[in-house]
Amino acid sequence: MNETATVLVADDDSDIARLMRDYLEADGHTVLIxxxxxxxxxxxxxxxxxxxxxxxxxxxxxxxxxxxxxRETTDVPVLMLSALGGDSEKLRGLGLGADDYIVKSASPSEVVARVRAVLRRAGQARPAATAAAVLDYGRLVIDIGAHEVTVGGVPTPFTAREFELLEHLARHPRQILTRDQLFERFWGEFGDRHSLTVHISRLREKIEEDPAHPRYIVTVRGVGYRFEGEPRR
Incomplete structure (x- = not known):
């Protein structure tokens, strides 16, 4: 049984909004339109x-x-729903901080499944109590308990998903993490494969001095990514 969640359906097509409300309510959620x-x-x-x-x-x-x-005020999970299925629209939505991008040709049951998946991931996105409090890489410092990142001594804002992905990479220095491993961990069975690429790009823009030549998050061509460096003790 899923925990009841409140889902806001924002759509100017009243028929689609009512249809999604019916399916989401049948799945046990409270729906606002x-x-x-x-x-x-x-x-x-x-x-x-x-x-x-x-x-x-x-x-x-x-x-x-x-x-x-x-995204100026909250990390609430957002799933974009659109008749536009082109890569540029998907990348734009994901780049702005959407958790998923769904084309309207998807069935209502698939949309509900992807809502359920993003809610489950949001509920699991909590650092372990025994985790190291701070990961200090010199110029880059990740404060796990405070959920804060400083780059060159400057506090830098991160969405919840960006922070979780950065923390996971930083906890496995010099270890190759494949794209499939990262996608399965952070997006599960559902989601757009562009999501990982967009999030890695956003991380590099925030933490790297030169995102085109990253020092921390290095691409292992054809495999995945590797976080370079060792945390200070």
Whole structure:
């Protein structure tokens, strides 16, 4: 039995919104509906939610604009739902901090399964109590307990998924982690394969002096990634 979650369905197509509400409620969730971008922002300001199913093409702020606003204040899981299935739209959504990108041709049951998966991952995203409190790589310092990262002494904001991915890489220095291993750990059975590439790129932009020639997160061609360096004791 899944824990009940509150899911905000943001879609200007009332038929789709009602259909998703019916399927999500049948899965045990409480559902809120917003029919345009501004209503979505207002609903999020007024109600705590556990997940947002966000249409890209909406009036009064697009889904991309709404996602930017969401990521200014919260790491709530967001799944983009769009009739646009091109790589550029997917990369844009994932690059702005979406947890998943779903094309509207997907069946309602698949959408519900992907909502369930992202909620499960969000619930599991907690550092172990016995984990090292701080990973100090000199210029890069990851404070596990405080959920903070400083780069060159400057606090740097990370989404929850970015922080979890960086922590996992940093806990396995000099160890090759394959793309399949990382995708399965952080996205599970569902999700877009572009997600890992986009998140690695975002990490490099935040922690590397030269993202095009990374010092910390190195690509092992054809295999995956390796975190370079050893943490200070």
């Amino acid at each position: 917003a029919n345009d971008g501004r209503a979505t922002v207002e609903t999020l300001e007024q109600h705590p939610v556990d997940c947002v199913l966000l249409d890209v093409m909406m009036p009064n702020l697009s889904g991309f604009d709404v996602l930017r606003r969401i």
